[in-house]
Amino acid sequence: MRSLSRAKFAFFIALFFSMGAICAQAADPVVVELHYQNGVKFYNRGLYDRAIQEFEKTLSLEPGHREAAEFLQKVKAEKEGLTRVEAKKSEASELKSLYDEGKRRYNQRDYKAAIEIFDKVLEKKPVDDFASFYKERSEIIISRRLAREKKIEENKRAKERRKMERAQKKSALEAKKEERQDMLEKRREINERRSDLKEKKVAEALEAESTAKAGLDKPVREDAKAVKKQVAKDRAADKLATKNERIEAARRAKEEKREAAISRREEKRAAQAEKRSAKKDRKSKKVKIEQVEGTPDVIHNKDLFLKGVEQYGRREFEAAIVSFETVIEAESQGRKLYTNSAKRLLDKAKKKLQPDQTPL
Incomplete structure (x- = not known):
């Protein structure tokens, strides 16, 4: 009996000292500082996932470590912001690719394909004057x-x-x-x-x-x-x-x-009537093409309007206002192909230039 009680006492003494050693190792300030410094290093190098792991280890060892908690919150916020920025950049890059492809199809006179592409643009960005104009x-x-x-x-x-x-x-x-x-x-x-x-x-x-x-x-x-x-x-x-x-x-x-x-x-009259009708159709087709795309004035107005659209997209609002006003003035005495779109974009550009009037 005495030997059994001595064995139990020796076992509890060994267990106590081992638990103490483990606790001492877990709360070792050197280990805590090592994890903290690794987290800072990874943060400065832009490795946010690894930095988050190191700061979480630091807080698991020392929950009251204030710098590690602040850094962890900061890293998570920056990572989330970076993800949003990357998503916006990716979306902007995709939209630009769709713009370029749609404009290329339009210039190649493949209008059905151009409409399909600009529909995709409007699904991602419902209010887009560039895509709406080319689709129309x-x-x-x-x-x-x-x-x-x-x-x-x-x-x-x-x-x-x-x-x-x-x-x-x-x-x-x-x-x-x-x-x-x-x-x-x-x-x-x-x-x-x-x-x-x-x-x-x-x-x-x-x-x-x-x-x-x-x-x-x-x-x-x-x-x-x-x-x-x-x-x-x-x-x-x-x-x-x-x-x-x-x-x-x-x-x-x-x-x-x-x-x-x-x-x-x-038969002669029918042949002459048919010939006149064909000639009239060819002339009408030629006139329509010239009215839409062929005359120098229309080409100038089209280029000027598209220049204004690009300036608006680059946020060069003052230059865009000048371009849109020139288009409106040029079409004031003739056929108004671009006037309505130019007026709408002109109003938007002027609103963009106005300072924010937020109540104090």
């Missing part, structure tokens, strides 16, 4: 292009319709001509049968006349005279019919010639 211009140009393509398609359909009408008229004329040819052929056959019949009657009359001269009785001679008279009458009728047929043929030929002339005139 792209939509206007696309709408004009669609209207022009619609007009071309309508002209194409009208041309095909006129072509079909001319083909139908030509087909009707051909059918009418064939019908007249068939009628003339039938009349020719009738005339041939009549001619055969006349020749037969003439032969009979000659035979009767020769018989009469040979001394036949008076009734036979009278019949021969009647046949001869009838033949003469038929010849006169045939002569009249032939004359009437020639007159009718001449009249029909004249009518066909007149219809052919009318058809040619109509």
Whole structure:
């Protein structure tokens, strides 16, 4: 029993001294100062994560270390601010990349792609005059292009319709001509049968006349005279019919010639109208392009407006005000392409130049 109690006493004594050594090591000021100095060193080098670890170790060893607590709070604040700055820089860089890509697509006349890119810009930055301006211009140009393509398609359909009408008229004329040819052929056959019949009657009359001269009785001679008279009458009728047929043929030929002339005139008028319409479309297209992009005044105003937008973006508000006022004055007597946007940005630039009027 005595040996057992001595063993317990020795165990508790050893445990007490080991705990004391551990506590002494944990609260060792040298270790605390080492962690603190490491944290300061990492902070000065910009290694905020490692500095935070060192200051947290310092405070775990000595919770009342005031400098370590202040440094820890300072490091965390600076790290959070740096993260926000980096996020803003990243967002600004992404927006600039989108601006450049959208402007490049616009200059390449790929307006649909430009609209998609500037939509992305407006999703990230809903109020952006640069993106809104180029998106609006792209939509206007696309709408004009669609209207022009619609007009071309309508002209194409009208041309095909006129072509079909001319083909139908030509087909009707051909059918009418064939019908007249068939009628003339039938009349020719009738005339041939009549001619055969006349020749037969003439032969009979000659035979009767020769018989009469040979001394036949008076009734036979009278019949021969009647046949001869009838033949003469038929010849006169045939002569009249032939004359009437020639007159009718001449009249029909004249009518066909007149219809052919009318058809040619109509085709010529349709071709001239089509040519004038195409010329008018080309001229209208050229005028529209010149009005939007081609004339020196418009080009100057466009460049000046974009210069003002860039100056506004660089926060050069005084120079931007001068550019926008020049654009407004230049467009005061003509077509106002950029006046509304210039006025809006001019008001914003003037507000930016006004000093903050905060109540004291």
